[in-house]
Amino acid sequence: MSTAREDLLTAGLAVFERDGFEGATVAEIRARARASNGSFFHFFASKKQLAGTLSLEILQAYHGAIITSVDATHGAGEGVARLIHAHLDWVVSNRREARFLFEISRSEWGEEVRGAQRTENSRLTDGIERWRAPLLARGELLPMSAVLFFSQIIGPAQIFCRAYLSGRQHNDPREQVETLIACAIRAVVAPGAPARTGGTS
Secondary structure, three states, X not given: XXXXXXXXXXXXXXXXXXXXXXXXXXXXXXXHHOOOHHHHHHHOOXXXXXXXXXXXXXXXXXXXXXXXXXXXXXOHHHHHHHHHHHHHHHHHHOHHHHHHHHHHOOOOOOHHHHHHHHHHXXXXXXXXXXXXXXXXXXXXXXXXXXXXXXXXXXXXXXXXXXXXXXXXXXXXXXXXXXXXXXXXXXXXXXXXXXOOOOOOO
């Protein structure tokens, strides 16, 4: 059973999606959550704080899906494929959350939230590096920074997903997954590395 806090976050997500951050009001969020004014301000000092909390919780869920998609048993090509599958699957399965995170979410939620976001980004980097470092050491992945590596893997898929999330592109972005994987492998996998094997589920 959901809690009052969860109900407010769920309501906030729906109202932000419909009205945008600027157009959303505490009154609309409370009405959708069937929460009193006192209940809202018990959990959140403002609409901005609720939005920042929502952004952080969605980011944690997204990063969790990405981190758990690869482990030491996956080679270079297979790992790249699994990362792209994980990104696309999460976006399509969590379209409302993805729109908030990638299309609506703002950079000025406050220093507390920004600090937590930096911590989350470090957790993502550490999780990917646990898989990537041995492959780099064996020469199976091309040498590049973690930030550049992730941009080469997720960047093109993310550009494609933004078109889907905004409604400019109506087809499921997973329809292009093999092309996205092939491009990413050319960008980050060393020539002569073991071929991609196995499934990507």
